[in-house]
Amino acid sequence: MKTDTIAAIATAMSDSGIGIIRVSGDDAVMIVDKIYRNSDQKRILTKYATHTIHYGFIIEEEDESVIDEVMVTVMKAPRSYTTEDTVEINCHGGILMMRKILDTVLKAGARIAEPGEFTKRAFLNGRIDLSRAEAVMDLIQARNEFALQSSVKQLKGSVSDKIKSLREDILYEIAFIESALDDPEHISLDGYHDRLSEKTEYIMRELNGLLDSADDGRILKEGINTVIVGKPNAGKSSLLNILVGEEKAIVTDIAGTTRDTLEEVISIGGITLNIVDTAGIRSTEDIVEKIGVDRAKKISESADLILYVVDSSLPLDENDYEIMKMIRNKNAIILLNKSDLDEVVGEDAIRNLIEETGSAVSENINKNINENMNINISMIRTSTKTDSGMEDLINTVKEMFFHGKLSYNDQIYITNMRHKEAIRDARDSMLQVEKSLEMDMPEDFYSIDLMSAYASLGSIIGEEVGDDLVNEIFSRFCMGK
Amino acid sequence: MSEMFNGSFIQDRVDVCVVGAGHAGCEAALACARLGLKTVIFTVSVDSIALMPCNPNIGGTSKGHLVREIDALGGEMGKNIDKTFIQSKMLNKSKGPAVHSLRAQADKAEYSRAMRKVLEDQENLTIKQAEVCKILTKNYSCYSNKESIASKKITGVMTFTGAVYECKSVILCTGTYLKARCLCGEAITYTGPNGLQAADHLTESLESLGIEMRRFKTGTPARMDGSTIDYSKMEEQFGDDKIVPFSFSTNPENVQIDQVSCWLTYTNEKTHDIIRSNLDRSPIYAGIIEGTGPRYCPSIEDKVVKFSDKERHQVFIEPEGVHTNEMYVGGMSSSLPEDVQLAMYRTVPGLEHCKIVRNAYAIEYDCIDPRQLYPTLEFKDIKGLFSGGQFNGSSGYEEAAAQGLIAGINAALTILGKQPVVLDRSQAYIGVLIDDLVTKENLEPYRMMTSRAEYRLLLRQDNADLRLREISYEVGLVSEEIYHKTLQKKKMIEDEICRLKSTVIGAAKENQDFLEKHESALLKTGTNLAELMCRPELTYEILAEIDPKRKPLPEDVIEQVEIEVKYEGYIERQMRQVEQYKKMERKRIPADLDYNDISSLRLEARQKLICYKPVSVGQASRISGVSPADISVLLVYLEHYQRT
The missing domain is CATH 3.40.50.300 (P-loop containing nucleotide triphosphate hydrolases)
Known part of the structure; x- marks a missing residue:
């Protein structure tokens, strides 16, 4: 069974000399290969033997510009912490640099690791002794709770209001489409295509704005x-x-x-x-x-x-x-x-x-x-x-x-990365809606991607989808016999 | 008043007793009998077998999907409506193939009669008019790998007259009959639908077995004397020109009948005024009704109150059959008193002089929280007891039939010592329906909706046979011959898609001319037929012109090819999601797992898991109050559990 590939910063989020980005999963090597060049500017990561370390560069995929000078370690399954294919990028430390490289890895196809996920995988793959099961479970629960707390806590009020209002907009559209699909004799979708096009354009604009602010950390309360x-x-x-x-x-x-x-x-x-x-x-x-x-x-x-x-x-x-x-x-x-x-x-x-x-x-x-x-x-x-x-x-x-006794909360940077990935997912879903609109697909195709966007945005403010849609349908639209 | 016989006597020994002969009961009994088990079906009135006490149609959005799936699984509903429909329509035809839904108007009396005949002709099946009052069980111990667990096991049922039927399995399909009462304004009768005898005794027996009961309500509009309706003031609603049958085994040529029409009219401000000024006489607004009603089929009172800005509501006048004048007034169900009803209906254009044959009424009944059931529809705490239909808190004929069929199949398979059938959310609407019922909290009668099916692009009504025939063949409800036909169809579809993908279309002049003619972008490089078919303006049929090597194929095969090719990108995306989903469904949770051992679970999650005993990690993840982190913890624990 194929597992998806996860990535995270493995070292402390501080301005230390060296930082490590860890990537694990079936596509780990393939994903880092897209953004790694050796000293001859060649893409040859996939050819390296396991447990070897290599000098080279992490580059921006679009324009091949160099982001950082790095050492990359390749560890093939099963001889790694998670027992999956693992690549570690040793880069220059500094919070900004580590974030930038993690972001590049995410854009190349990995997803950000859930709190405690490397350890969870290591355990599930038999790498961690059974006697430590209890400790692993405690760690997962504690890290998740902390991440959830800080995720909601650190979001700026104005940003979380924006996300809530975008979610409401999206949910309304899904509910409208779905009620028309469920009750075509009472609710008509005539002329809806244009209305949704406008709405989609608006939502895209807002999401792109949020993405820009996420880039320079403006969506989080710092301090x-x-x-x-x-x-x-x-x-x-x-x-x-x-x-x-x-x-x-x-x-x-x-x-x-x-x-x-x-x-x-x-x-x-x-x-x-x-x-x-x-x-x-x-x-x-x-x-x-x-x-x-x-x-x-x-x-x-x-x-x-x-x-x-x-x-x-x-x-x-x-x-x-x-x-x-x-x-x-x-x-x-x-x-x-x-x-x-x-x-x-x-x-x-x-x-x-x-x-x-x-x-x-x-x-x-x-x-x-x-x-x-x-x-x-x-x-x-x-x-x-x-x-x-x-x-x-x-x-x-x-x-x-x-004197370094007080510093901004480390977790804030991780939170920011998570939020950004979620907003990017929502934006990609909306792009798909736009594409379906352009291709003049039937309306039921729109709501599939609208729903994904709704769920992605919900993950930022810690809200699940649950019965939202059914409740919205019944409260907004008069249905049925 | 009636009095129950105090003694008891053994009447018969059978395999399965089905309590209730509505849409769930009929499917359950037929499935068991067809799988070779000696079966008795009980009903309070043989005349009410497969009764349609509310709307006179089968199918509709997402419900049509259920009927197709029932048919593919070897159920009867599709075949029966094909024999007795009087109008048919494919809904949502302008939308994507996933939401096309078939709906047919039924001749109610004929539907009921035809189903009764099928039951009567079925080998191994006995029909018995009697009220079942008691479920008989015995205690037994089952051994799991840790300790013995005391549990109950079905031994039989007892009727009102004291007759005991010993059996291995009981399937409860009591519909709206348990402690039923009907309300029409201030007037209350203690009857089931249509004045039929209610079943007042069974609830007590179920409660004594530890089953938790609750109360739901639903309602139905009045029936009019059609000769008092002025149709000239209404819009006529015709059926489709080309009728598509429900059943995959019905020959489409045999269903091209002369159809009857339905009629559309509207309520107006006068109607709404009458309703508003009489709300205090509505048992719901006066607080007499305690049961929870469904939001998707609100009474006209509810519509007027909740959507007060709407100036009018649609009213569909639908025939109840061809041999009766009675007309169903769709959209105006009500529990207002008779005098208000008449005044209200008479404000509607065309109904000014109407005469009511049967009053509208609301009905309250006992049912269960279905989270007491496994996804097999067997009770978690009573071996051999199954249930389906409105008793499980659902609503609708189709939802009932679907559950009845699955309950019947699983009761039979369990007796036969075989693995039960559980359809998952990616296999069928039936899977979504049952998973929702046994996993999620439902505060109202549950109705199927397409928005509840997250993988609906895969769960189309047109491919129910391709999805489910194999399962029903393995169960034993579908013949070898039909199964082979389905396999052949599958192969033809695959071969044709493969051919389309490998048929290269170059940028030659005749091809460019063809594209120009159909206002499609010209080719810069070569492509293939499948790629061209993805363009919205080009269809399989249109492409025939540049596809000379094409062999003639059956219509249903072409339909599948067209959908699979045109929506390939979307379908593939859903298939990938399904893969992820299945990973979690495959992780089973042992029944004797002690959640108190897992200290890292949050308290709320632990309580819910102990209470609802999910069968898989996937099901656990859908229980509200169980977080993704709890699921991670559970996965780690299960790994630990299995390795030690």
Whole structure:
């Protein structure tokens, strides 16, 4: 049985010296052969013996222009990690270069690997010991969940709105065609050809636009995912307001005012922060508020940076203990807020709390606090009432970033590649619709490719097809006897 | 009131008992009897065998496909309608071949009578008028490779009068009769369709076996006295000039009959006003009806409420038969009270003076969530119990017949110790129908639709014989002779396509002249006949002019050649998708697999899988709430399971 060929970046997504793109499947050699030239500009990858490495170039298929100077390893089945034919392209590192080469491999006919797919194949092909089945399953589930989360989370609001509206448009057309096919005596397709041509042209234009923006990463939110946490009324919303510079969150003196999470994109010193204000964390019985608290905990799990606002005028309690447990092993800045009031909680109290919660960094935090950025947690005194300490906060964030403690989420680049491939698939399906229209094919042929486009776009925003079509047909069109 | 006989006595020992003699029951019973099994078919009224209590037609979009497939598999529906139709039409002829659909108006009484005769003449088959009240089972243990599982097994049925029929298999085809009640406005009768006796006792027996029941509803419009209708105000609807039969074994020459007409008229604002101002008297809007109704055949009340911007709705007036004046009012089913009905119908042009013979009504009935069934249509928890038709939550004569046939075939094959037949989604509409029923959540009576078939370019009504004859031959429902005919047809098609592809057409002057004449682009280099046929403006027939070596071929062969060549690119793409799909279908899940062992499955997925016990990874992937990652996890687990 023929297996399709998958590709992914095998090394870390960082600006390291060397990166590896791995391609696996029956057509791996054939696909890389299309874009690999040896030093004599020849296409001879298919002739190389297994387990050999070769110097050469990856080229753009259309104009033969050189993308990068590479070493290519050929490993033929079954002697590879997946036991399938595998080609590894060792290229110059750098996120941009690796993405570019992966993109070229995808265009040559591979598809991007699902999260954990190399390992899944290795296992299914008997390459991985049975005793590790459990670990393999956990890995697949975890990676998928993470990818799904980040896929939806990182998509810009405007882009996901655009994709939703394009999907609605497409679904409407399919439903119209299908209802006419199912009930020709009630619904007529006269004159539909021209209407669909216009619609197809519009959708193509929009998809091409999205593809262009995907090329330079404009469809994703970039930036450091930052979360503000703290007990109710510690001053989280006020902090957000100061950073954003406008009254966005509802600020009152009543504890528990922020019931949901608020999100802002701000830029400080050239660094972009996607900043989320969360409901105050405390054990709560109020259901609405509880949802907010659960979400806050969830968001904090995947945050790059946590700003923990402590009301220094009130004593610490078990809620602080909970929060401290949440932020251990994370990049965090603790803000001793309300420095304009009498101090009840000082730096020592926080240090004690950190030790109590057994944070992994607790041994060296004492000597490092406020000194250098080699540790994960630092502490600042602030007052959101007088704006004092804001300068310190901004400097601390900047330092953390430039010392490499904080970086944009790696996953964002992979997500971008996946989105791009899905948009490209949708575009290709629409091209097929266009072709069918030109050839004056009967209407039922249009809906086949419209459906593929609908499914591809759905994969970007994490939506399946399910009963969408049948529901759309019945809600839009009056059918039947 | 009636009283059930308290004792019981053994009446007979047979192989199969079929409960219900509607469209599902008839196919089920015939299949079993034809496969040599001693079969009894029970009905509450012998006069209602193969009754058509709603619309007077067979086929229609996607339903026509089902009839063709039933026929190819050795069922009776196609042959029976060919004997009794009074008008025939191929729908969607202007569209692609995949959505062409045959629909015939039936003479209802004749249809019923003809089917009864087939049943009566069938060897091994007994017809019995009786209400089955109890399904008899015994406990038994079956051993899987891990442990013994206690289960139930069919031993027989008992009727209202206490007669016990011992048997190995029971097929439930109870249609809309279980605890049926009919509603016409405020008036409620506890009967099945057409005032026939409802079956009030069986539900309890099924529930005691652990079967979960639910309630659905459907409805039918009024029947008019045709002599009170003014047809001059309506548009006449004719049948096709050239009639195509349903059955692959019917000679087309024998069905070129004189046809009757149907008539088209419309509702208007006056109609809608009457409906709107009487909605409070509709049992649905008043909340008296609890059952879930189908969205695709909405009552006229529903249409007016849900599509309030539509100024008019179509109304088709269709004859119920040639020996009756009664006319069916298609498009205006209703559960409004009688007085409102009459006022409403009389606003429609042509119906101003109409007299209603039978009132429109809604009917509620007990049925099951079919996810309790395997794709063989056998109950997962009761060995030997099968079911088909509206009892399974479907709707429509054709959907019922299709399931009845498969349930019958599988009940018989199981008794005979053979492998059951499961058609997949790439083989037949029947496969799509049954897979949807046993896998997906259905909240309303399920109707076949072409949009439900993802591989419909392959599942055409014109090639049902090529797709399914081999299966029915292996089952034993189709003769050697018919099977060989199908093989011959297949070969002729393949040979001709091969010839077209290898017949080179050069850029010679006579060829260019030919192309110019048909407004087709001229040739720059040589090509072949198949390539030319792909052009929209050129057909097999037109190309005869430059194809002198062509041998005469039967019409049905030419049809296949034309479709296969013209749509080759699309068909190939679907075949590739089917290949992917089949990979997952072939991965079977052992029945005793314990999903609780797979800790990486998400909780929701695990619960659904435990509940619905899919038979393959493919089926598992179609259960809502099971994600692609869950499927990957399942694949890894199965590999592990099989290797240890």
